[in-house]
Amino acid sequence: MSKSNPSKPNKTDRRGFLRGAAGGAALAAQAASTAQTAQAQQPAGANQVPASPAPARVEVNTPTKFGGDFMVDVIKSLGFEYTFNNPASSVRGLHEAIINYGGNKDPEWLTCLHEEQSVAMAHGYAKISGKPVLVTAHGTVGLQHASMAIYNAWCDRVPVYIIIGTWDDATVRDGYVEWAHSVQDGAAIVREFTKWDDHPVSLQHFAESAVRAYKIMMTPPMEPVLLAVDAYLQEDPIKENNLRIPKLSTTSPPAGDPNAVNEAARLLVNAEYPLIMAGRSARTPKGIELLVELANLLGARVNDQRNRMNFPSTNVLSVGGNVADSDVILGLEVQDFFNSTHRNGRPQFKAGTKTITISALELSHKANYQDFGRYAESDIAIPADAEATLPWLIEACKKLMTGDRRRLVDERRAKAEEAYKRAHEVTRQQAVLGWNSSPLTPARVSAELWAQIKNEDWSLVSNDMFFSAWCRRLWNPEKHYHYIGGSAGEGIGYGIGAAVGAALANKKYGRLSVNIQNDGDLNYAPGALWTAAHHQIPLLTVMHNNRAYHQETMDIYTMAARANRGIDRGHIGTTIRDPNIDYANMAKTYGVYGIGPIENPNDLAPAIKKALEVVKKGEPALIDTVTQGR
Amino acid sequence: MKQILIPALLFAASIVVAPSAALAQSAEPAGNVEKGKQLYMNIGCQACHGRSGQGVGGNRKLAPKPIPLTAATNYVRNPRGQMIAYSAKILSDADMADIWAYMRSIPENPSPDSTILKTW
Numbered sequence: 001m002s003k004s005n006p007s008k009p010n011k012t013d014r015r016g017f018l019r020g021a022a023g024g025a026a027l028a029a030q031a032a033s034t035a036q037t038a039q040a041q042q043p044a045g046a047n048q049v050p051a052s053p054a055p056a057r058v059e060v061n062t063p064t065k066f067g068g069d070f071m072v073d074v075i076k077s078l079g080f081e082y083t084f085n086n087p088a089s090s091v092r093g094l095h096e097a098i099i100n101y102g103g104n105k106d107p108e109w110l111t112c113l114h115e116e117q118s119v120a121m122a123h124g125y126a127k128i129s130g131k132p133v134l135v136t137a138h139g140t141v142g143l144q145h146a147s148m149a150i151y152n153a154w155c156d157r158v159p160v161y162i163i164i165g166t167w168d169d170a171t172v173r174d175g176y177v178e179w180a181h182s183v184q185d186g187a188a189i190v191r192e193f194t195k196w197d198d199h200p201v202s203l204q205h206f207a208e209s210a211v212r213a214y215k216i217m218m219t220p221p222m223e224p225v226l227l228a229v230d231a232y233l234q235e236d237p238i239k240e241n242n243l244r245i246p247k248l249s250t251t252s253p254p255a256g257d258p259n260a261v262n263e264a265a266r267l268l269v270n271a272e273y274p275l276i277m278a279g280r281s282a283r284t285p286k287g288i289e290l291l292v293e294l295a296n297l298l299g300a301r302v303n304d305q306r307n308r309m310n311f312p313s314t315n316v317l318s319v320g321g322n323v324a325d326s327d328v329i330l331g332l333e334v335q336d337f338f339n340s341t342h343r344n345g346r347p348q349f350k351a352g353t354k355t356i357t358i359s360a361l362e363l364s365h366k367a368n369y370q371d372f373g374r375y376a377e378s379d380i381a382i383p384a385d386a387e388a389t390l391p392w393l394i395e396a397c398k399k400l401m402t403g404d405r406r407r408l409v410d411e412r413r414a415k416a417e418e419a420y421k422r423a424h425e426v427t428r429q430q431a432v433l434g435w436n437s438s439p440l441t442p443a444r445v446s447a448e449l450w451a452q453i454k455n456e457d458w459s460l461v462s463n464d465m466f467f468s469a470w471c472r473r474l475w476n477p478e479k480h481y482h483y484i485g486g487s488a489g490e491g492i493g494y495g496i497g498a499a500v501g502a503a504l505a506n507k508k509y510g511r512l513s514v515n516i517q518n519d520g521d522l523n524y525a526p527g528a529l530w531t532a533a534h535h536q537i538p539l540l541t542v543m544h545n546n547r548a549y550h551q552e553t554m555d556i557y558t559m560a561a562r563a564n565r566g567i568d569r570g571h572i573g574t575t576i577r578d579p580n581i582d583y584a585n586m587a588k589t590y591g592v593y594g595i596g597p598i599e600n601p602n603d604l605a606p607a608i609k610k611a612l613e614v615v616k617k618g619e620p621a622l623i624d625t626v627t628q629g630r
Numbered sequence: 631m632k633q634i635l636i637p638a639l640l641f642a643a644s645i646v647v648a649p650s651a652a653l654a655q656s657a658e659p660a661g662n663v664e665k666g667k668q669l670y671m672n673i674g675c676q677a678c679h680g681r682s683g684q685g686v687g688g689n690r691k692l693a694p695k696p697i698p699l700t701a702a703t704n705y706v707r708n709p710r711g712q713m714i715a716y717s718a719k720i721l722s723d724a725d726m727a728d729i730w731a732y733m734r735s736i737p738e739n740p741s742p743d744s745t746i747l748k749t750w
Binding site for chain 1: 672673674676677678680681682683684685686687688691714715716717719720721739740741742745746747750
C-alpha cells in the first residue's frame, strides 16, 4: 500500500502553501534587497515606489489553521483519549494535525501495523474503559483490512469511531495511487455492520456529523460508526467562516415501558424457579451490581453467557440453572435467546413457562448479516437497554415481594448454595484430569497462572472459550474488567489486538492484564505485539499453542467418520505444524520478551514467574505454552 | 467463520458404568498399547477427548479406568448425542482393542489436594 504522495501541483493546498511559503520568502527577501539599493540612489524626498506585494500565492495561503486542525478541535471536544492507526496518505492531513496541532494528546496516536488490529485494539479498549477510540484508515484498502474487525465490534455491540480518507475531487487526484485509494461511497462495504455513516462535504458539515456520529454510537445498542472525509478538506487552509462545534447531547439509555416492566416483575416474583440469562447485560460496573441485586432479591440462578462480565462467579447463584426446571426465564441482552432456550429447534422449557426479554438489540436492526439469531417468541418483549431497565425492574419486584415469597427465595438460595459447593468440587476434580500431560492441558495452565496472579489486580483480556473456559472456572471473576468476552463475530484475528487495547485501558489503573492467545488467531496479525512493545503496554500473553485450528480439526474428523471413509487425514489443512512456529522468537522479533516453548508442565511455573517480572516493569511478555486442543 | 460444532468420540457414560469396569477388565482381550496410542493420536480421538483421555470441552473423559471394551465398542458403533458413528470399516474391532489398551495404560491423575489446587 502506498503510504504517501503529498505533491499536489496546481492546487493551493497545505503542501502547496509550504512550498509557496518558502519560495515566497525568498522572493520577498530579494525584493527588499532591490528596493534598498534603489532607495540609496534616489534624492531625498522622492516618492518611494511601493514595495511589491508578496506573491499572491503566499498572501492567500497564510493560514493559521487547516481543515485537519478544526477536525482535531471537534475530535477533542468528544473526549477521545486515543487514536489507533496504520498511517494512510488519505488521512495524512488529520494525522499531522493530531500529532502537531493537537499535541498528540487526547487523542494520542498509537501506531498499529494493520487496520484490522487498529479496530480490534479499539474493541478491547472500549470493553475495559467503556470509552470509544478513534481509528483512521484509507477509505479503500485500509477499510477493507479493517472490515472483519468492524464486524466483530458490531456483533459485540462495541463503539468504535472510524474516519476514512478519500480524494473526492477527481480533477486533482495526483497519480494512480490516489485514484486507487479513492472511493465514491467508502462506507458501503461496512454499512451493513455499522450503525451510521456520513461523508461530510464541508468542515461545518464534518463538525455536525462528527458529533451526531458519536451520539448515535454511544446510544445502546452501541455499535461502530464511520465518517468518510476528503483529503483536501483535511489538508487545505480553512476557508469557512464562523465554524462552530455543536454541543454533544448525551443520550439517556432507553429504559423499558413501566407497564411491561411491572408485568415482568409480577411474573418473576411469583415464579417457583425463575432463571436469569445474561448476555451483554452489564454495560458498566453498575450493571453487575444491579444484576446481583435482582438475582439476590429473587433467589434466581443466573446463566451468565459471558459475552461480558455480568455476574460474579463467587455468588452462589452463578452456579446456573436448568432451563427445563424454570417457569419464568428472563433474558437480558441475550444475542440469541431462541437457541439459549431451545435445542434442535424445540423448547427446552416446560409448557406454561413464561419468557421475558429485555434487549436494546430490538431497537436496531439490519438485514444482510444474520447475527441477530432466530426469532424469539417472548411472552414479554421489552425493547430497551437492560442495564437502564434493571433499577425499575428491581423496584417493581421489591414492591411485590411478600413474606411467603421471601421464604421461597431463601429456599432457592439454599439449594443453589449446595449446587455451588458440588460444582466447586467437580471443577477441582476435572482440573486435574491429564494434569501431568504433555502437551499441557488448559486446566493446568490456568491453575498455574492463577497460583501466581490471584493476589494481583488481574484482568483477563481475552476469550478463554477455546481454553475450555478454564480461566473463568478457576479464577473467580467478580469485577467488570475480570473478563471482557470474545470477538462476538467469531472472526479470527481479534485476540491479540483486543488484548493489547484492553491492556492499554488497564495500564492507568496498574492492573495485570492476561491474554490467553490462540495460535491460529495470532498468525492473522501478530504485529499488535510490536504495538504493545513500542507503546510499552504491559501485557502477559500465554499462548494456547495447540498447533491447529482445533475446531476445524474436530470438524474434519467428524465429517470423515460421517462419510465412512478414511479417518486418518483430518490433520490435513487444519494443523499448524511441520514446521512448528516458535512464538517466543516471534515475540522477540517484535520487541516483546518471549519464553518457551513450554512442553513440560513442571517448567511452566518458573516461566510464568519470569514473564510476570517483565510485565510488572511495564512491558509485554509472551509465554509459548504447547497445549492440548481444548 | 468458525462454527462451533462439538463432535465427540464418546465411548459411553463412563462415570455411570465405571463401578463395574474393574470387574469386566480382567476378561477383556489385551490390545497393543503403542499401536493404540498411535491410532488414538492419528484418527481424531485426541481432538475431542484429549491426549490423555481426559475429555475436552465437555466431551466425556475416557481414561484412566475406561469402561469395558465391549461397551466402548458398542457405543462407538451406535453413539448418542453429537458423536458420529465409527463403523468397523473405518475403525475395526482390533483397532478399538488397541485404543482401549492405551486408555487403560494411562496412569491415575493426582488428587487436587496434592497439587496447587489444594488451596483453591
